[in-house]
Amino acid sequence: xxxxxxxxxxxxxxxxxxxxxxxxxxxxxxxxRRLASGLYSWLPxxxxxxxxxxxxxxxxMDSSGAVEVLMPSIQPAELWQQSGRWEQYGPELLRLQDRHxxxxxxxxxxxxxxxxxxxxxxxxxxxxxxxxxxxxxxxRDEVRPRFGIMRAREFLxxxxxxxxxxxxxxxxxxxxxxxxxxxxxxxxxxDFRAVMAHSGAIGGSSSHEFHVLAxxxxxxxxxxxxxxYAANIEKAETLPGNDQRAAAGADMQSIDTPGQHSIDEVSxxxxxxxxxxxxxxxxNGTEEGSVxxxxxxxxxxxxxxxxxxxxxxxxxxxxxxxEQIRKVAGCSAGSLGPVGLDIxxxxxxxxxxxxxxxxxxxxxxxxxxxxxxxxxxxxxVAADLRNVVDxxxxxxxxxxxxxxxxxxxxxxxxxxxxxxxxxxxxxxxENGKSITMTMGxxxxxxxxxxxxxxxxNHDENGIIWPDAIAPFSVAIAPINFQNTDSVxxxxxxxxxxxxxxGIEVLLxxxxxxxxxxxxxxxxxxxxxxxxxxxxxxxxxxxxxxARAHDKGKDVPLADIVSLIKQALN
RNA sequence: CGGAGUGUAGCUCAGCUUGGUAGAGCACUACGUUCGGGACGUAGGGGUCGGAGGUUCAAAUCCUCUCACUCCGACCA
Numbered sequence: 001x002x003x004x005x006x007x008x009x010x011x012x013x014x015x016x017x018x019x020x021x022x023x024x025x026x027x028x029x030x031x032x033r034r035l036a037s038g039l040y041s042w043l044p045x046x047x048x049x050x051x052x053x054x055x056x057x058x059x060x061m062d063s064s065g066a067v068e069v070l071m072p073s074i075q076p077a078e079l080w081q082q083s084g085r086w087e088q089y090g091p092e093l094l095r096l097q098d099r100h101x102x103x104x105x106x107x108x109x110x111x112x113x114x115x116x117x118x119x120x121x122x123x124x125x126x127x128x129x130x131x132x133x134x135x136x137x138x139x140r141d142e143v144r145p146r147f148g149i150m151r152a153r154e155f156l157x158x159x160x161x162x163x164x165x166x167x168x169x170x171x172x173x174x175x176x177x178x179x180x181x182x183x184x185x186x187x188x189x190x191d192f193r194a195v196m197a198h199s200g201a202i203g204g205s206s207s208h209e210f211h212v213l214a215x216x217x218x219x220x221x222x223x224x225x226x227x228x229y230a231a232n233i234e235k236a237e238t239l240p241g242n243d244q245r246a247a248a249g250a251d252m253q254s255i256d257t258p259g260q261h262s263i264d265e266v267s268x269x270x271x272x273x274x275x276x277x278x279x280x281x282x283x284n285g286t287e288e289g290s291v292x293x294x295x296x297x298x299x300x301x302x303x304x305x306x307x308x309x310x311x312x313x314x315x316x317x318x319x320x321x322x323e324q325i326r327k328v329a330g331c332s333a334g335s336l337g338p339v340g341l342d343i344x345x346x347x348x349x350x351x352x353x354x355x356x357x358x359x360x361x362x363x364x365x366x367x368x369x370x371x372x373x374x375x376x377x378x379x380x381v382a383a384d385l386r387n388v389v390d391x392x393x394x395x396x397x398x399x400x401x402x403x404x405x406x407x408x409x410x411x412x413x414x415x416x417x418x419x420x421x422x423x424x425x426x427x428x429x430e431n432g433k434s435i436t437m438t439m440g441x442x443x444x445x446x447x448x449x450x451x452x453x454x455x456x457n458h459d460e461n462g463i464i465w466p467d468a469i470a471p472f473s474v475a476i477a478p479i480n481f482q483n484t485d486s487v488x489x490x491x492x493x494x495x496x497x498x499x500x501x502g503i504e505v506l507l508x509x510x511x512x513x514x515x516x517x518x519x520x521x522x523x524x525x526x527x528x529x530x531x532x533x534x535x536x537x538x539x540x541x542x543x544x545x546a547r548a549h550d551k552g553k554d555v556p557l558a559d560i561v562s563l564i565k566q567a568l569n
Numbered sequence: 570c571g572g573a574g575u576g577u578a579g580c581u582c583a584g585c586u587u588g589g590u591a592g593a594g595c596a597c598u599a600c601g602u603u604c605g606g607g608a609c610g611u612a613g614g615g616g617u618c619g620g621a622g623g624u625u626c627a628a629a630u631c632c633u634c635u636c637a638c639u640c641c642g643a644c645c646a
Contacts, residue, residue, distance in 0.1 A: 012595060012607075013581045017639055027580095037638065143570090146639090261645055279646055294644095302644055319644070333646040360646065479605060515606035522606095533605055543605085 001472065002495075002509045008045050010520050020216050022454035023148030025463050029524045031450075038145030038153030045524060046450070048471035050156070053449050054135055056187050056468065057158045064180040066131040066160055071113045073137055077103035079112040083422050094141045106139040111419050111441060114161040118437065119425040122163060125435070128427065129169045131177075133160035135446060150407070150451040151218075160442040165429065167416075170438045174206065174414055177442045181210050181410050184444070189466025190453060193406065195221045196231040198305050206414040210444075211406025214455035221406045222388050226399025233403060234305040236388045237395040238349060246355040250370030252339075257367045261334025263298040266367055270358060274298035277358040278351045278371075280336040282320035282328065285312055285344065291320050291328050293380075295338050295347035297354065300386040307385055312344055335360040338377050339368055345380035352382055407452040408445070415439040463525030464547050467568055472506040474498055474564055475526040477517045479533040481509055487532050490542070490557065494530065497561050503568065522547070528564050 011028040018024040026032045031046030042050055058068070077095070080086035086093075086105075094106040107113065114132060122128065135158045145153050160177070164170040178194065185192040190212050197209040209232055211221055223230035231237075260269045267274045277298030285292040292312050296302055308315040325333050328343055337359030338345050351357075352373060361368045373379050392401045419425070420437045429435045450469075457464045467473065478484075478491035491507055498505035506526060508517045514531070521529055531543040531552070542560055545552030546567070555563055 009579090009596090011580060015580070016575090016582090019640085144640095263646075266646095279644080281644060281646065283644095296644090304644080319646095325646085329646095331646095333644095336646050483604090513604055513606085513608065515604095515608085517606085519607045531605075535605065 001505065002507050004509050006044060006506070008520070008524065009043075010523055018148060020147045020150065020455065021458055022150060022216075022451040025454055025458060025523070026148055026451065029463055032149060034148075038142060038151075040149055040152060040154075045471050049450050049465070049469050050447065052469040052471075053188065053453075054156070054158075054446055057184055057444055057446060058135065060180050060184045060187065061133050061158065061160065064131070064176055066133045066162075066180075068134060069114075069117070069132045070134050070136060071107075071110050071117065073107050073139070074104050075107045075110075075113055077105065079116055079423070080105060083112050083115075083419055085112070092141050092143070094139050108138055108140040109443075110134070110136075110159055111161065111415070111439075112423070115419045115423045115425050115439070118161070118163050119420075119423065122425075122427050122437070125165050125427050125429045128437070129162060129164045129173055131160055131162040131173055131440075131442075133158060133442070147216075148451060149447050150455075152447065155448065156446040158444040158446055162440040162442070163420075163425075164438040164440070165427070165435060167438055170414055170416075170440050174412060174440050177412050177440070178208060181412065181442075181444070185210060185212070185410070187468055188449065188453065189468045190409075190449075191456060192409070193221060193223060193230050195223070195406075196235050197411065198232060198234045208412050209408050210410030210412075212409050212449070212452040212456055213404055213406050214452060215405055216455050217405035217407040219406050219408055220387070220403050222392075222401045222403050224394035224396065224399040224401055227394060227396050229394050229396045229398070229401075231395075233387050234303065236401065238384050238386060238388055239393050239395060239397075240349045240382065240384070241353055245353045245373070248355055248370075248372035248375055250356045252368055252370045252372070252376050254361050254363075254366050254368055256365060257335075258365045260367070261332075266358065267298060270367070270369070272358065276354070276356075278338070278347075278354060280338055280341075280360060282325050282333075282336065282343075283307065284314040284318040284320060286314055291324055291343050293336070293338060293341055293343055293345040294385055295345060295351045295380060296386055297348065297350045298358075300348065300350060300389070302385060303387045306383075310346060310383060312346065329362045331360070331362050331364045335362060335364050335366060337362055337368060337371070338380065339371060340377065345378070346383050346385065347380040348385040349382055350386065352380070407448065407455060409449050409452050410442075410444045412442045413440060415441050458525075461519070462523035465525045465527055467527050470504075470525065470527050472504045472526050473568055474503055474505040474528045474530065475521045476505060476507045477514065477521060477529060477531045478508065479514050479531065482511055484534050486537050487534055490537060491532050494532070494542075494560065498564075501561065501565065503564065528567060530560060530564075 009030045014024045015027050018027055030043050032040040034040055096104050138157045139154050142153050162173045192212050194208050194210050197207045220233040222233055222236040260266045263274045263277050263279050267277055279296050279298050281294045282291050304317045307313055308317040329336055355372055356370050358369050388401050390403050394401050417436050425437050426434045454463050476491050478487045481488050495505055495507045527547045529545045540557050541554040542557055543552045544555045
């Protein structure tokens with residue numbers, strides 16, 4: 001491909017509204033342009049990358065035995081009403097009406113549609129199991145679209161749905177999808193982890209997420225040093241510990257702590273560690289109007305998912321209002337403590353191991369020190385309430401946990417009969433008996449993968465594409481292309497040789513100085529680069545440099561094509 | 570949803586306090602000189618200053634409304 005025939009518009013300056021590096025680089029390299037909040041156009045260069053990702057996903061899905069379909073992006077409300085999600089889904093669901101006033105939505109996902117389709121197409125156990133997938137545009141009206149393509153409103157997703165006669169068959173396909181996803185992300189050239197996950201709004205039981213590891217990831221994931229254990233931090237359990245705590249060594253005292261509200265403020269004021277304090281959070285209980293206290297060690301963070309799963313706690317988790325707090329505790333949020341609270345109290349295991357701790361006195365401007373469970377207040381119910389932290393023991397008993405950040409790019413679920421039962425999706429078994437099908441669902445964020453790949457592979461000069469998804473494999477930068485015959489002829493000949501060899505090559509045939517060419521090529525991240533100059537040509541050499549490596553080297557012109565062929569294998 | 574902020578050329582921004590009819594850099598076009606890591610000169614093209622209304626002899630600038638976008642927060646305890 002000649003650059004003169006393939007419009008690439010790079011930007012020297014970073015557009016002001018791009019925060020994360022992938023968004024900045026995608027705009028600067030001319031991969032995407034923003035149309036409106038959370039909506040992006042893909043320019044030719046970006047689309048080449050997107051197509052590569054899509055093709056790898058498609059090839060691996062096909063080879064797993066899944067079969068491709070394509071369902072409408074606009075979906076009738078009736079099906080969503082049948083599953084109950086028309087009411088459950090909030091404003092994230094983009095609802096619209098046609099000219100007859102009939103309700104529709106732009107699909108954020110396709111469980112309803114596929115279940116309906118399967119119900120029509122699948123009538124016999126002989127047709128099972130089957131795994132339908134599509135690669136298609138979704139729309140979710142995100143509260144806060146951001147990070148460019150990473151959390152856009154409209155995005156491309158591969159979603160697959162499998163149908164089974166029983167759980168054992170589902171488990172088989174689920175395991176197969178786990179393997180398939182592993183192959184996909186491996187082929188994409190990304191550093192990723194599969195982690196146990198919370199199944200969230202889609203429902204179902206077993207679930208794994210696939211994360212591309214990157215500092216800027218929106219999710220925290222925990223994995224063990226000595227075993228395969230890996231889980232989203234939402235899901236990662238803490239071990240109860242031995243429940244032994246030191247004996248009380250101090251008397252309980254009330255201390256004035258004027259204006260000290262947060263744990264950090266209080267612990268600094270009292271010249272101690274946050275881990276010597278407990279924090280008390282009031283949340284709505286299951287019963288209308290009730291309030292429950294959650295107690296954590298000061299340096300630990302509440303895990304809202306775990307908390308909302310407790311029987312006594314309302315789900316989803318809602319924090320008590322200031323009025324409620326004052327009503328049950330008689331103080332503001334900054335002075336809460338478990339001593340003398342006349343509501344259910346649930347404490348995290350780690351908080352229960354403290355002795356002589358510090359907490360709010362339930363009186364504004366006062367905290368208590370030297371507090372001990374049982375002696376000073378009733379022993380609360382114990383629970384796992386907190387997020388795991390670096391160094392916690394692994395829940396499987398092997399090794400310790402590390403917490404890193406990840407970008408969720410894939411998610412597999414066992415849905416069971418959540419949709420098939422409400423939508424009455426059945427087949428006949430070998431005895432002629434009607435059986436409700438068991439389902440699995442498997443998503444991959446195709447557009448998000450592009451952003452995630454950049455988050456993981458870039459330097460100060462721009463993108464460094466993995467070979468598998470680079471828009472072009474090789475770039476040719478000819479010095480003084482217009483005026484130097486030998487350079488021009490060599491460049492064109494190499495271009496043709498690469499093309500003939502089936503290697504995608506971009507020839508920088510536009511008038512530009514070397515520096516400008518190289519800056520552009522670094523920015524757009526083409527993995528292999530050849531500089532052709534009159535000087536090197538005199539010795540029969542061109543310069544070769546891999547984008548990912550520091551130094552270029554002179555290579556005999558005769559060897560360059562085979563050298564790059566090798567590098568690509 | 571709550572809070573803060575920003576809308577001026579394709580991009581990054583200045584001008585607004587103190588009203589006088591719009592600028593810079595990058596990008597773009599032409600010509601020339603350059604040409605091994607983002608060249609330089611000369612000459613150009615491009616903006617109803619987000620929109621509507623108001624105040625005024627006069628509004629990018631002041632006032633009101635509106636739209637769009639961005640950021641922060643939604644564990645303070």
